Amino acid sequence: MHQSLTHKTHPKKRRLTQRSKFRVNFISVVRQAFARASCSPFVLALLVALAMMIVFTIRPDIDLEVSRQFWAEGFTLGEDEFLISVRDLNRRLPWVLLSGLVFMLVVMPFSRGLPRLFPPHRLLLIIVFFALGPGAAVHALKNLFGRARPRHLAEFGGELVYTPVLSLGGSCTRNCSFPSGESASAIALVAFIILLPEKFRLIGTAILTPFIVIFSLNRVAMGAHFLSDVLIAWPLMFAVFLLLHRPFINNRRAIDATFSRKSDGARCSAETRPFAEQ
Secondary structure, eight states, X not given: OHHHHHHHHHHHHHHHHHHHXXXXXXXXXXXXXXXXXXXXXXXXXXXXXHHHHHHHHHOHHHHHHHHHTTOSSSOXXXXXXHHHHHHHHHHXXXXXXXXXXXXXXXXXXXXXXXXXXXXXXXXXXXXXXXXXXXXXXXXXXXXXXXOOOGGGBGGGTSSBOOOOTTOSOOSOOSSOSSXXXXXXXXXXXXXXXXXXXXXXXXHHHHHHHHHHHHHHHHHHHTTSSOHXXXXXXXXXXXXXXXXXXXXXXXTHHXXXXXXXXXXXXXXXXXXXXXXXXX
8 A cells, every 4th residue: 555655656756856857957047048148238138038028928917917907998098198198209209319310410521529529320320220129120020929909909898819929920910019119219218328428328327217117108008018018128129229239339430430520530439338438
């Protein structure tokens, strides 16, 4: 009798041991990956985005439950005038700022002091970043994942089917949910920090942070995006910026010379780390 009971419990103990070993090995691999990625901010940003995607895929209830907090026979906050004005401000602000950068690049050859105050390679980096990050990358991912917005789901009175973040079988065909374009453009505003002297960049980031959070979460309250759409857009945009940063820094002399007076020359620092004085 004792032997039969022992024989029955061994497989269960063996399975528990195997699961424990798997968890330990998995955690160890993740730690090693993040440790190695710490030397590469670009890889680290991608790993953070991937980790967040895995979490929200394993726990889809997080997205649904957060969105459910703003639903009461419809996402009524989507019609709130104040929230709509916040959304519109977030959409228009980048266009206004980028128009200013383009204007400065146009008049740059006719000014002696402007290239020194705002190096052309920084202005061009921000413009290209917005075009490829909140612009091209976001729209490409929306089409790839095809994730339906909360307000279009059957769970919230719509007709489409919910899909987790890592699912590519979404029922949305255009203007989809993941990632959030508003969240991407909001976090992209941090790129303008490189126009400030290095000693003021931390203060500038601190001032921007509340606006970034409000602009981003505003879309969750309106039923336009899931929480994961908003949060994952942040590290994705950092990855795009970091990918562009080094080529622009490596070619800063040529870029600055193109937009500056030839007699001025281009004085550039040897510093190449992101958001450092260049």
